[in-house]
Amino acid sequence: MRSALHALAAAAAALPLVSLPVRAGQIEEAKTGLNLFSYQERDGRIGVLSPTAWVQAPVARDLDFEARVTFDSVAGASPQYVSNEGGPVVHTLSSASIREWRKEGMFKATRWLGDDSLSLGADVSSEHDYLSQTLSTDAKFEFLNKNVTWAIGASVTGDAISFTGFPDIHQRRVTRGVFTGITQILSPTDILQSNLAFTNGRGYFDDHYEYTVSFLGRRVFLDRDRRPDARHSLSWLTRWKHYVPALGAALGLDYRYYQDSWGIRSHMSELSWHQPLSTTWSARPVVRYYTQSAASFYSTTVASSSGVSSSDTRLAAFGTLTLAFNLSARLGDRDTFEIGAGRYVQRSSWRFGSGSPDLPRFDASYAMLGWTRTF
Template sequence: MAATKQDGGALAALMKAALALPVLAVPMRSGAAETGEIGFSVLGYKERDLMKITEPVLWTRFSFAETWEFRASILMDIITGASPRVVSNQGGTPVQTITGASITDRRKGADAKLTKRLGDFTFSASRTISDEVDYDSRAFGLEATWDLNQKLTTLTAGYGKANDRVGSRDNPQLHERRDTKEYLIGVTQVLSPLAIVQSSLQFSRGDGYYNDPYKITFTFPPPGSEGIPQLAADVRPGSRDSLAWLTRYRQHVPASKGTLQAEYRFFRDDWGIRAHTLEAAWEQEINEAWSVRPALRYYTQSAADFYSPVIPTPRPAVLSSDQRLSAFGGLSPSVRGIWRHDSGVLVEGTVGYYYNAKDLRLGGDGSSAFNTLRAWYVFGSIIKEF
């Protein structure tokens, strides 16, 4: 359901991060025996009094013919709960209001990626599909890497394109499109046998339908004044340009058998949003089989230029009261446990918590109408090498 599409996007990002390979990934070994793995994961996400999402994922990865690698996954989002649809100031202060019946939805997705290594160069092509009742997406990607300096430096370039189709359960006549192109450049540098840094820039250009057909702004005039309540649908610009810069650093400390993991991401777009994400984690080896990884993530963003929890006068042509476009900040602590067995089985479990609030925005000047979000998530996976 499109009312939860941006929530689903955040969940997809969370799952992608949970499944991502370490920055210091083991390269494909030329001439090595055919190897691979198969895995199953489940991600559970529960907002306080709102959405509940369960996402099982099955994936596989294997190399063959010495220089080829294939990856594929299938997943399903199972979404239940309630979603805020109206922002109203009827009580004097703008608040989100849950209206309508509870949401029940299913999203099915699959992706595949084929990689070929030619000496110091690697070329990949990928395909992704995603279907739900009122939102379908088709995307493909191309990526190339070049190993330099005896494989201590790796340059990366990528291109992707997505073609999405937006509908609405409330309006069967709605069939809009959104097309997005993405470009990526990056570098990975081995600093020492114990340290590595990775940095990338990603530019995205989107055109098409960005409105949320389920969101409404309902504004009452001040008490004692003339006028009637106004109702406005969610209307956003017909394009969006964004730039994201991500830097990761890993430093292993042999004396303590631990690894420092730090990440910083800066995001900006032409809607006026500026966002910063900082995460610090420490992966501690307990013994040959067990390790634990506590982490803390901080997020802060400014509001979109057209965000407003009430309808201004004069009424603008572009307006959204969706609080995901407002100014706020958030903290997310988590802890991950990992168990490895000599047979090639790896079991992993993560528990995390989201706390988003207006007062957590950097500088403390978040949007006054932001309703605090509290949510738990759990992630578990089992992987078998073969």
């Protein structure tokens, strides 16, 4: 008996010391951070500089708090109209250079009730012609010796839309969303998460700044962007992380299926590899592929008879590829610095099946700097 106890004690002493969250998802350490995100589209199109400050902290034994503030500075030329004046359909950029600002703030408070939690959140995004306000709530429940976490949530977003040059026009849109997800530990090296989200949006979805021009013989047709006044969507996201002990690295694989009432179907897959290079440095390359079908009312000519028509490239059929690389350095016990860069490329021909004809090539690149302090 005594030797068995000695063996047990020896085995316990040999266990690695690890810091495990007492409750899944609980914020155990206060953290704050600053991020600077820079995004630039090729050919002088939109460029964005976006600083973000964030904090997450336990403010009491059973109460966590998160907040984030972002300020976007947007400059460049945006797509304005589609025309076949010269024969082929051409997407034309606005001749005027725009400069806009967007401010966004969010907070979320989480109350722990034993192993379960209840959260309330709010998010406000403001531009000179757009105000979006969201309220959300979610609850998380632990099951099966904390091997499974079940999450449910709901949100409502109210958008107020106005138009530069038309001070008397104000439009509204309300989007309600529900969400459920399961996170499950599959093995000592595998964890899987699967989330289902539904949204139901009603109101104004048009892009008032975009229009389509069609030349048919001597006749010229001009139509502004007109979309259905409702949009319902389903997103099914599944994420898997696998730890490779031999390499001390983690593999990540995400897949999302999306469909909506506008006829759009999309598939997104993302592969990442998180490799510590030393006790200080770690690298994280990411590859993402995305493909979508076109909205049923997407058209580059005015000849639509359904009453709704849009030539917005985001409603076309295309595929995209993102290649990104992040490098982070942990300096001391408290500070982590992160630097990253990526390239985002969109091509009509990269869609599974066939993409929308006449869709221009689209290239963008981005870079980010981040700093995180743990208290």
